[in-house]
Amino acid sequence: MFTAMFGSVEQGIIYAIMALGVYLTFRVLDFPDLTVDGSFVTGAATAAMMIVLxxxxxxxxxxxxxxxxIAGCMTGLLHTKGKINPLLSGILMMIALYSINLRIMGLSxxxxxxxPNIPLMSSDSIFSQFQSLWGNIGIDQALTSFLKNTLGFQTAPSTWGTILIVLILTLIIKSIVDWFLKTEVGLAIRATGDNKRMIRSFSxxxxGLIVLGLGVSNALVALSGAxxxxYSKFADANMGIGMIVIGLASVIIGEAIFGTKTIFRTTLAVVAGAIIYRIIYAVALQIDWLDTSDMKLITAIIVILALVIPQLVxxxxxxxRKEKRRIQRLEQQRELTQGGNHLA
Structure with missing residues (x-):
């Protein structure tokens, strides 16, 4: 069970990069970008093809x-220069990317x-490189010993290279996103999402801001796909199906739990939301009457709960609050009445 949770955390941290990209379009730019399902595979296909070569x-x-x-910029150009509806622009690019991804993987x-797919079982990866590094300097043995001997875990992962590299990489990307959104261009993108007409009045x-925002967003999505x-040791043409729902679930869960008062807090919430989503998904699969084929159903239920529960709360x-205000008004009226009786 602990090993399964450990794997879910690893995947959650990787998917957090994709969730940051979804956050940029849906929350910052206010653009319903469905390119994500295609650009995720584009990143996976490009990386796998080059590694095999x-x-x-x-x-x-x-x-x-x-x-x-590039894929994100193309979606932006379809919308801004082609005057195509934002939602339709993303759908068209997502469809086009399916064939493009097959072509990219064919280059291997x-x-x-x-x-349709590229296996990477015998190929080197960014994770295997760092796993050997951590193993050589003794980090694997130290962390495994700490979990077993100090914290009392019966089982513990033997390699920590994957989670360490993805954690470091995700935190670096989060910091870059925080910095970018506070720059002049980042502030302009945020203003474009809030009020396009107002920011246009300032010349x-x-x-260009929409194209740039979509490009940066899908770059993060493709990085996550790569x-x-x-991590999975394969790239497949269908691995991006439902990525936009996973990204939105991560954003919604994180915002509902941790809030959105500052940019730093919001991006941290998105990262945490992606990890929590993967943990919830892994726990759900432990239920006897659920199977891996129920993944989409589980995802839909998680998103529905993430949307409904915060509203109910x-x-x-x-x-x-209304009840407290009512009680305060009654007490004030009572005090005024008693004060009037004393004067009388």
């Missing part, structure tokens, strides 16, 4: 980030024009 995994991961940025095999190029492909709080 012998490129360094770090270079392959960076190439995936660039590919995602000189005999294939298109390819800001809102079309890391998931290396807020209604309950508002009811309590």
């Amino acid at each position: 012998g490129y360094n995994p770090i270079l392959a991961t960076l190439a995936a980030l660039v590919a995602g940025f 095999d000189e005999n294939a024009v298109v390819k 800001a190029n809102t079309d 890391l998931i492909a290396q 807020e209604k309950r709080r508002e009811k309590i």
Whole structure:
């Protein structure tokens, strides 16, 4: 059970990068971008293709980030220059990316024009490189010994390279997103999402800001896809289905639990929401009458609960506040009445 939870935390941290990308479009830019389901696979396909061809995994991961940025910019151009509805722009790009992803994966095999998946079982990855590094300096043995001997865990993971590298990488990306949203361009993107007409009155190029915001968002999504492909040891054309729902679930869960008072707190909430989502999903799969085929159902239920429960809690709080105000008014009236009787 602990090992399963450990794996869920690893995946949650990787998916948190994707959730940060979804946060940029849906919350900051107020753009319903469905490109995510396609750009996630684009990142996975690009990284897997380059790794199979012998490129360094770090270079392959960076190439995936660039590919995602281009895909996001194309969605932005469809909307801003093509004057296509935002939702439809994302859908069109998502559909187009399905064929593009098959072409990208086909590049890994000189005999294939298109390819639905790429196995990476025998290939090096960014995780295997860091796992060997942590093992050489003794971090694996120290952490495993601490869990078993000090905290009393019966079982503990033998390798920590994956969770350490994804945690460090995710925190770095979170910090970059925090910094970016506080720059002049970042503030302009936030203003565009809040009130496009107002920021345009200040001679800001809102079309360029939308394209840039979508590019950055899908770059993060593609980066997450590249890391998931290396983590899972395969890239598949259908692995991006439902990614937008997972991203939204992570954002909603994190915001509901941790709040959104500051940018730092909000992005931290998104990261935590992604981890919590994966843990909830792993726990749900431990139920006897649920199976891995119920993944989409579990995801839908988690999102529904994340949307409904905060509303019910807020209604309950508002009811309590109204009751307190009513009691305060009654006490004030009672005090005024008693004061008038004393004067009389």
